[in-house]
Amino acid sequence: GAGVSQSPSNKVTEKGKDVELRCDPISGHTALYWYRQSLGQGLEFLIYFQGNSAPDKSGLPSDRFSAERTGGSVSTLTIQRTQQEDSAVYLCASSLTGTGIEKLFFGSGTQLSVL
Amino acid sequence: SQQGEEDPQALSIQEGENATMNCSYKTSINNLQWYRQNSGRGLVHLILIRSNEREKHSGRLRVTLDTSKKSSSLLITASRAADTASYFCATVGGSGSARQLTFGSGTQLTVLP
Numbered sequence: 346g347a348g349v350s351q352s353p354s355n356k357v358t359e360k361g362k363d364v365e366l367r368c369d370p371i372s373g374h375t376a377l378y379w380y381r382q383s384l385g386q387g388l389e390f391l392i393y394f395q396g397n398s399a400p401d402k403s404g405l406p407s408d409r410f411s412a413e414r415t416g417g418s419v420s421t422l423t424i425q426r427t428q429q430e431d432s433a434v435y436l437c438a439s440s441l442t443g444t445g446i447e448k449l450f451f452g453s454g455t456q457l458s459v460l
Numbered sequence: 461s462q463q464g465e466e467d468p469q470a471l472s473i474q475e476g477e478n479a480t481m482n483c484s485y486k487t488s489i490n491n492l493q494w495y496r497q498n499s500g501r502g503l504v505h506l507i508l509i510r511s512n513e514r515e516k517h518s519g520r521l522r523v524t525l526d527t528s529k530k531s532s533s534l535l536i537t538a539s540r541a542a543d544t545a546s547y548f549c550a551t552v553g554g555s556g557s558a559r560q561l562t563f564g565s566g567t568q569l570t571v572l573p
Contacts, residue, residue, distance in 0.1 A: 390562065
């Protein structure tokens with residue numbers, strides 16, 4: 346596609362429910378990133394996929410968070426048993442090679458609200 | 461902890477004035493990038509400056525990098541109301557791995573018409 350696409354754009358859920366957030370990166374981009382942004386804050390790294398390498402999951406805050414990337418393209422971030430502190434904007438980004446000397450292209454994010 | 465920290469946290473100026481935002485970081489970097497975010501959603505890349513560069517221009521944007529002081533500045537000249545947004549610096553660590561891209565907490569710029 347023309348850009349990084351995320352869905353849903355907004356998600357309201359009840360505490361304890363599971364949620365799935367989807368990211369469609371730019372076609373041909375080998376690197377995919379998930380970040381979390383709480384209100385008025387910077388971006389917190391969650392997970393990084395690069396090609397067929399094992400993902401870097403070091404930013405996931407707890408074992409309730411998991412992510413996968415199927416076929417080197419679409420990625421899904423799953424949050425199990427959601428808590429109120431999980432409320433944030435979840436941003437996905439992709440880049441061509443993941444070398445670090447290139448720009449990231451961001452989606453518009455998913456605003457997650459846990460009631 | 462976040463590598464880059466922007467200063468000031470908030471900045472309000474009149475249209476036509478210049479806006480300067482600063483970013484400080486703690487460890488060696490491969491490059492530093494500036495992004496803009498409108499309305500708390502997706503970020504847009506503005507400019508990338510490598511550690512061996514001192515200054516870079518793109519349209520009304522001018523970025524400087526001082527590796528000895530571990531700081532960078534973003535200057536927006538002749539600001540417009542449409543420049544109102546949050547601006548973030550992001551640093552990539554010395555190894556150059558994209559995994560090491562870390563963002564600061566941002567500067568909220570408001571340009572008054």
